[in-house]
Each structure stands twice: as C-alpha cells, then as structure tokens.
Amino acid sequence: MSPASLHLTVDETGPGVVRELTGDQLAALLGVPGLVRLSPARGGRWRLTGNQKAGLVQLRTPSGSTIQLHLRPKLPVRNLLFLLSYAPTAPWLRETVDAAEADNLLPALADLLARVTRRTLDAGVLHGYRTVEEELPLIRGRIRTADQLRRVGFPLPVAVRYDDHTPDIAENRIVLAALHRAARLPQLPPNTGLALRHLAHHLTGVHLLPPGTPLPRWTPNRLNSRYAPALRLAELLLSDRSLNPDGGQLPTTADGFVLDMPAVFERFLTLALTDALARRGVRCAAQEQHHRLDLAGHVRLRPDLVLYRAGRTVSVVDAKYAFRHVPAPPTEHLYQLLGYCTALGLLEGHLVYAATTRDGPTEHAIRRVGITVTAHALDLDRPPTELLATVGELAERITAAPNPARAEADVPPGATGQ
Structure with missing residues (x-):
C-alpha cells in the first residue's frame, strides 16, 4: 500500500x-x-x-x-456465519461454528467456503451432460445438417452436435469462480488460501468464468442436492448485490466483499420461518405482489411473507433489521403492516425484529379498524439451535389462533393479489 x-x-x-x-x-x-x-x-x-x-x-x-x-458487523462473526449459511435441508451447523475462530468476517467466510466445498467434493466432482456444437474430422452425435449443407468442396470437418458427459457444468463453474475469488480476499490466513487453491485443482476440466460474467443458472435437483450449501456460499461471494441491488459487479473504483445486513436477516427469517410453518400446514409466499389496497388496484404492495393455509390467506409477516429496545414499533412500521392487513383482508399482522434481547412479543391494537399488529424480537445472539427454536415458537404463535378475514365486499373484480 x-x-x-x-x-x-x-x-x-x-x-x-x-x-x-x-x-x-x-x-x-x-x-x-x-x-x-x-x-x-x-x-x-x-x-x-x-x-x-x-x-x-x-x-x-x-x-x-x-x-x-x-x-x-454488530453480530459476532460466528452468529453472522450461521445466518448466511442456514438452509433448512442442510443446516451443517458444525462447520459454521468451527469456521468462526477469529472475529474477522472475510477469513471466516473463506474458511467456511473451504470446509463446505471440501465436504462436497469428497463425494466426487459432479458431472452432467452439456450440448456441444463443433466441427470434427469424424461424425460424433448428430450432424448439423443445415450447417453441413452450406459447405462447398471437401466435406470435412463435419458439423456435429452431441451431448458430452463433463464436469464443465454450471454448478462446478460457480464453485470454481468462488474458490478463486476467496483465495484473493485480503487478510486471508496462508492455510486457508492454500486449501482454497488445492480445492480448485480438484475441478480439472472446468472453465473459469471471466470477471464480470453473469453467473450461469442451475436448477436444484436430486443429483446436485449435495452441492447446495457450497453453491449458496459461492453465489454469495460472487454476487456483490449489497453494493449493486441489481446484482452487477462492483464499480471499477472499488473491490471487496460487502454484505447488506437487512437482506441477510430477511433471507434467514424467510427460510427458517417458511420451514417451521410448512410443518404446520402453512405455505409462505415471499415478496408476493398485491394490488388490493385501493379500489382501482393501482397501489402495489410487496410483503416479505404472506401465509396461506388451504389456499386461504391467514397472516402476513414483515422482517425488520432494527435492534429495538422500546416497547412500541416505529409509526411507519405500524402503518406498513396496517396497509398489508387492509389489502389482504386480515385482522392481524406480525413484525419480526432483529434483537440482542429476549423480550417477549407485544401486541398493538389499532383503534377503529380492529387490526392488531404484533411485534416480535429474534435474539440473534443466541446459539443456532436456540435461535431456530425461537423461530419455531414464533411460527406456533402466528398459527395458534385462526386469523379471521375482514369483509371483502368492497374489493372490485381484478384487484386480486398478483
């Protein structure tokens, strides 16, 4: 420097x-x-x-x-890594806890990527079929008839299309790009950098994505399920969404890795609460658009979570990354939930705050409209198992009593949720 x-x-x-x-x-x-x-x-x-x-x-x-x-970050790195790494089908809590030996986010995140990727690749590198079009001196797969007929003179090489069983697939390309980027993070311990480079060598035959290239798409399925934790971390390291909400690269005058903490909290709450409510027969719809607040349907609302049971709207939840230490939520938060409940025809909605205290929920009944907004606090300082237990208690409270729907006689045709 x-x-x-x-x-x-x-x-x-x-x-x-x-x-x-x-x-x-x-x-x-x-x-x-x-x-x-x-x-x-x-x-x-x-x-x-x-x-x-x-x-x-x-x-x-x-x-x-x-x-x-x-x-x-305000949270200890150990707790933050758990929020980042949580997945209902593969919590892998042990690796998350072990990775946070030092109170420094980037080395801990790189170490976590190395641990998870090693566990993923120990079962073998995933292969898949990829369609290849090239010109060969022999026939392989199918001849690209239209391209071949355009040739003049000697008929070789042959224009062919075939399916190749290869490790050069989207999942491995994403993991390889993340390993290379993590190895270049500042303040990285030598042992972690060595482990990341060693893991990258396991992905022989996989093309490295050029800088600035959009991440390839992959679809979760039975075959790549063991890759899911590594891919979640890899996409996080490669996204830079916190500095560019549209998901592009950092400005040319900047380099690094930055997390948007409200997005981290909202993602964790969405995954954990969706999983807890599914066991109670409730389906969650995240970031679902609704146009039912005004009669003309012009006002768009996008709650964090809308809850359904047997196709019927039963509740609405909004995540707030604000460490509250007062009994009443801010007025603008109450207005927001009041709008959601009015649009969805509900008599109760829920605000869920990040917290470092163990305060119980508080109910706020709104005069003249009969709507109650309940504010909850998730203590993010708790160990992972206790935090997930708290999410389970939250799910139980939300679903304990049926939420009677308001009359919807004033909702015109066509003003339904989108």
Whole structure:
C-alpha cells in the first residue's frame, strides 16, 4: 500500500468515527452510495457512520491512492456465519461454528467456503451432460445438417452436435469462480488460501468464468442436492448485490466483499420461518405482489411473507433489521403492516425484529379498524439451535389462533393479489 492509503474501521451501528478526509478521499467514498453515511463534523472533518453493511472494501480515489474500509458487523462473526449459511435441508451447523475462530468476517467466510466445498467434493466432482456444437474430422452425435449443407468442396470437418458427459457444468463453474475469488480476499490466513487453491485443482476440466460474467443458472435437483450449501456460499461471494441491488459487479473504483445486513436477516427469517410453518400446514409466499389496497388496484404492495393455509390467506409477516429496545414499533412500521392487513383482508399482522434481547412479543391494537399488529424480537445472539427454536415458537404463535378475514365486499373484480 502506498503511504497515502487510508485505513478506516466503521461499526455497523453506533456513533461512527470522525476523520479528516481530502476531497479525493471524499469523492471515493461518495462513489459507492450507501456504503457508509457521511456527515460534516467540527473542524472541517467528517463523521462516518455505519449503514447496515458488513465486510471489507478497497476504494481507489481519482488520484490513485486507496481507502481500505472495514465495516465491522454488530453480530459476532460466528452468529453472522450461521445466518448466511442456514438452509433448512442442510443446516451443517458444525462447520459454521468451527469456521468462526477469529472475529474477522472475510477469513471466516473463506474458511467456511473451504470446509463446505471440501465436504462436497469428497463425494466426487459432479458431472452432467452439456450440448456441444463443433466441427470434427469424424461424425460424433448428430450432424448439423443445415450447417453441413452450406459447405462447398471437401466435406470435412463435419458439423456435429452431441451431448458430452463433463464436469464443465454450471454448478462446478460457480464453485470454481468462488474458490478463486476467496483465495484473493485480503487478510486471508496462508492455510486457508492454500486449501482454497488445492480445492480448485480438484475441478480439472472446468472453465473459469471471466470477471464480470453473469453467473450461469442451475436448477436444484436430486443429483446436485449435495452441492447446495457450497453453491449458496459461492453465489454469495460472487454476487456483490449489497453494493449493486441489481446484482452487477462492483464499480471499477472499488473491490471487496460487502454484505447488506437487512437482506441477510430477511433471507434467514424467510427460510427458517417458511420451514417451521410448512410443518404446520402453512405455505409462505415471499415478496408476493398485491394490488388490493385501493379500489382501482393501482397501489402495489410487496410483503416479505404472506401465509396461506388451504389456499386461504391467514397472516402476513414483515422482517425488520432494527435492534429495538422500546416497547412500541416505529409509526411507519405500524402503518406498513396496517396497509398489508387492509389489502389482504386480515385482522392481524406480525413484525419480526432483529434483537440482542429476549423480550417477549407485544401486541398493538389499532383503534377503529380492529387490526392488531404484533411485534416480535429474534435474539440473534443466541446459539443456532436456540435461535431456530425461537423461530419455531414464533411460527406456533402466528398459527395458534385462526386469523379471521375482514369483509371483502368492497374489493372490485381484478384487484386480486398478483
């Protein structure tokens, strides 16, 4: 690093840090909107506060110097890794806990990827059939008749199409790309880097995705189910969705890995609560669009989770990554749930907050409309098994009493959920 480099550590929550910044450095920080919050402080300095992000990113300023920004999560890395790695069909809690030996997100995440990938590849590298079109001196598979008839003169090579049984499939390409990227993460222990490179050598015959290439699509099935945990981590490392909500690459002036913590919490709650409710005969629809709030159907709503039993809407849940320490939710959160319940014809809705306390749920009955909003807190400091037990208790409470539907006589035809 050049002498002009700046090292900053900003906590996800809290008062932040106050530093002197040059115009060059300020421009680099503003070049990635939402990474941190910037506000003027005394003496011409600037206050940098967290913006619910966690990770490490290196920014390049217009003059060529660098800023290494460490965004420190509020949660212990051990707990954060569990939220990231959770999958109902393959919790693999042991690897998650073992990976968090140091309170540093990137090395722990890289170590977790190495552990999970090793376990995945120990059972053998997955092969699949891929359709190949090429020109050969002999016939293999099927002749591409139209291409072959366009030839003039000597009929060789032959234009053919065939199915090749190969390791060069979407699942292996994603895992290989993640192994290469993880091996280049900063602050990586030598042993972890060596393990990642060794695992990459197991994927001989798999093409490495060029930087900036969209990730290939894969479809979960019986054959690739053992790859699911590794693929989940690999896609997380390769996505950079926290800095670009549309899922593209980091800006050319930035490099690193950053997590959007509200998205992490929402994903965990969706997976864990969906699994817990399914055992109670309730189906969850995530991010489902509805247009039933106004009579014309022009207002679009997208609740985090809408719950159905036997095809009938029974409840609505919204995740809030806000560490609440007061009994009442913010007014805007109550308004949001009030709108969801009104549109869906429900008399009760649920807010689920991240928390580091073990406060019980609180009910808030809304005057004149007969709707009750219940606020719950998930203590993310609990061990994984206790946290999942709490999610089970939440599912039990949501489904304990039937949620009577409001009258829908005022809903016109065509204003149904989309």
